Amino acid sequence: MALILPFLLGMINFAMQRAVLESGHPALGRMPWFVHKLGGRIALGSEFAILLAAMLMVGTGAMWAGWVYAGYTAVNAVAVWLIVTRRV
Known part of the structure; x- marks a missing residue:
């Protein structure tokens, strides 16, 4: 049950990452x-590596992760x- 939160947050992070990549911001150049x-x-x-690490730690009982x-x-x-x- 505790793995649901990091999983949902991971989906949000992936969506945000994709939004930045598709934004055409000058910094991407x-x-x-x-x-x-x-x-x-x-x-x-x-992003996947960070999510995987967080889920592995939460899965082993490290709720702080x-x-x-x-x-x-x-x-x-x-x-x-x-x-x-x-804005930047």
Whole structure:
């Protein structure tokens, strides 16, 4: 039951990551060439690794990892909002 929260937050993080990649923000043009060549798969792979680590830790009883992942999601949400609305 405790794994549901990180899983749902992970889906939200993936959606936010995709929104940033598709936003066309000028900062994306400053990313290394291989990020563009792979279509953002490196960013999504990193997001998956973070989600997997959080779920593994929560699955073994480290409930604090779920709260840390929730905080990570909140910080991501603010950053995505700033990027997508072109405030930065």
